[in-house]
Each structure stands twice: as structure tokens, then as C-alpha cells.
Amino acid sequence: MRTIRIHTxxxxxxxxETVLPPAASNxxxxxLRQGPGAPVTLFNGDNREYAAILDxxxxxxxxxxxxxxxxxxxxxxxxxxxxxxxxxxxRMDYTVQKAVELGVAGIQPVFCxxxxxxxxxxxxxxxxxxxxxxxxxxCEQCGRNRVPPVLPPVDFAQALTQATAGxxxxxxxxxxxxxxxxxxxxxxxxxxxxxxxxxSAAEIAAAEAAGFRPLRLGPRVLRTETAGVAALAALQALxxxx
Numbered sequence: 085m086r087t088i089r090i091h092t093x094x095x096x097x098x099x100x101e102t103v104l105p106p107a108a109s110n111x112x113x114x115x116l117r118q119g120p121g122a123p124v125t126l127f128n129g130d131n132r133e134y135a136a137i138l139d140x141x142x143x144x145x146x147x148x149x150x151x152x153x154x155x156x157x158x159x160x161x162x163x164x165x166x167x168x169x170x171x172x173x174x175r176m177d178y179t180v181q182k183a184v185e186l187g188v189a190g191i192q193p194v195f196c197x198x199x200x201x202x203x204x205x206x207x208x209x210x211x212x213x214x215x216x217x218x219x220x221x222x223c224e225q226c227g228r229n230r231v232p233p234v235l236p237p238v239d240f241a242q243a244l245t246q247a248t249a250g251x252x253x254x255x256x257x258x259x260x261x262x263x264x265x266x267x268x269x270x271x272x273x274x275x276x277x278x279x280x281x282x283x284s285a286a287e288i289a290a291a292e293a294a295g296f297r298p299l300r301l302g303p304r305v306l307r308t309e310t311a312g313v314a315a316l317a318a319l320q321a322l323x324x325x326x
Contacts (some may be wrong), residue, residue: 088116089125089133089224091231092287096126096134098153107233109146112138124148127229131157156229160187162324165248167198168312169279170237175309176201180215182220182309184232186316189272191215192246193237198281208237240287244294247274252296255311256288259298263318266297272321278314 090112094102104112114116119141126134126148133156140147166183167299170176180191193215195202203211215234223231238246250271256278276283276291283291292298301314320326 085139087125088118089127091126091220091224091283092126094128096128096150096234098150100150102148104146106144110143112146113141113143129230131229158227158307159230160320160324162319163189164316164319165190165192165274166312167192167194167274167278167297169194169308170199170309172199172200174276175206177218178297178309179312180218180234181222182313183316184219185226186313187320188232188316191234195237196241196279197238197284199279199289203237211264212236213228244291247294248272250274252289254291254296255299255300255301255315256283257300257305259300261298262300263322268323275315277308279308
């Protein structure tokens with residue numbers, strides 16, 4: 085039987101009630117066609133799951149009664165922060181969705197030299213909110229109870245200066261080292277991938293100057309939406325929870 089999982093930003097308590105936001109209410113009642121008495125699993129980012137019963141099937145304000153709570157830590161022991169060169173449309177959506185399923189700790193969209201998408205301040209926030217919604221939906225599907233943040237898009241130079249300390253990796257096809265050449269990281273990993281067209285020579289040089297180690301994923305050229313997913317999967321298999 086399928087478990088319906090819904091994210092809510094609200095605090096949750098056993099024996100209490102909660103009202104879902106309009107978008108989540110509409111999804112539960114109209115899209116999933118759930119009526120009163122339907123069992124639902126709620127999560128709000130505190131690494132627990134809350135069993136709930138749908139009391140009021142209002143597509144604008146569904147009301148649920150919380151009956152139980154249990155710890156449910158499904159986060160990877162390997163924290164990977166993805167710096168993703170912004171790609172067009174569904175490619176970026178796919179990158180965000182699959183990165184979340186693969187346990188990414190956070191996503192920083194990055195404007196690179198080859199990035200085709202150009203956004204003003206208002207469009208940047210709308211696009212970030214769209215990607216965050218994709219991250220929420222991915223958590224609902226894959227069972228994660230913490231939603232990784234999708235940060236506001238930044239330029240390439242700013243992304244390098246804000247990168248998390250620890251093992252820093254930049255993917256490009258001319259690198260000599262592969263994953264087997266790396267030792268097990270004892271700190272968070274930052275993974276930098278380019279958009280369509282890849283990273284420029286100047287960007288690769290700047291990343292290496294900022295402490296990023298060049299990394300190659302085999303002899304074949306991978307698309308941007310494949311590269312990040314493949315690298316995350318390999319990292320999870322080597323040092324994560326696979």
C-alpha cells in the first residue's frame with residue numbers, strides 16, 4: 085500500500101491538529117483524491133515522521149489530526165553540497181530532483197560562462213522557489229524527512245568564495261584523477277558541475293585556485309544532468325549509505 089507523505093513547514097505535535105497550506109491541501113484532496121479518514125504521513129524537517137488522519141478534506145485548507153510520531157533519520161552520513169551550473173528548463177529540474185533523492189545536503193545554483201539562462205532579481209527568486217518545491221516533492225517521494233535547501237543563484241566567483249570547507253571537487257573531462265584516487269573524506273564534500281557546454285578553462289583554473297580538486301568520471305562525456313547524478317551516486321556508494 086502506498087504511503088502518502090506530505091511536507092508541512094508547521095510545528096507538529098502528537099494529539100494535535102494541523103492545517104495544510106493551499107498547495108499541499110489541493111494535492112492531497114484533488115490530485116491524490118483522499119477523503120476523510122485517509123492515513124497520511126507528515127514531516128516538517130525535524131527528522132521525524134508524524135502519522136495523521138485526514139479529518140477535513142478541504143482542498144484549500146485540509147485539516148489533519150496527528151496520532152503518532154517516530155524518529156526516522158534517512159540522511160546520508162556523507163554531506164555533499166552541490167554547486168550546479170544552471171541549465172535550461174527540465175535539465176535543472178531533473179538535477180535538483182535526483183540530487184535530493186541521492187541524499188544531497190544542499191544545492192547552490194551557479195551562473196557560469198556557458199549558462200544560457202539569465203534571470204533578473206525577481207525571476208531568480210521565483211526560479212529558486214520552483215527548485216525548492218521540486219526538492220520538497222522529491223523528499224515526499226523518497227522518504228527523506230529533512231528538505232535540503234536550494235540557495236539563491238549566485239555568480240561563479242561568489243559560489244567559489246562561499247563554498248563549504250572540506251573536500252572540494254570540480255568535474256571536468258580533462259582531469260587526471262578519478263574517484264578511486266581520492267581518500268575517504270573526513271569532512272563535507274563540495275561538488276562543482278558545469279551547465280550545458282561545461283565549465284570554461286578559466287573557470288576550472290579559478291576553481292582549482294580556490295582549492296577544488298579536478299575530478300574525471302571515466303572516459304565518456306556526460307551531460308550536465310547526468311554528471312551530477314552520477315557523481316553523487318558514486319560518492320554515496322563509496323562513502324555514504326549505499
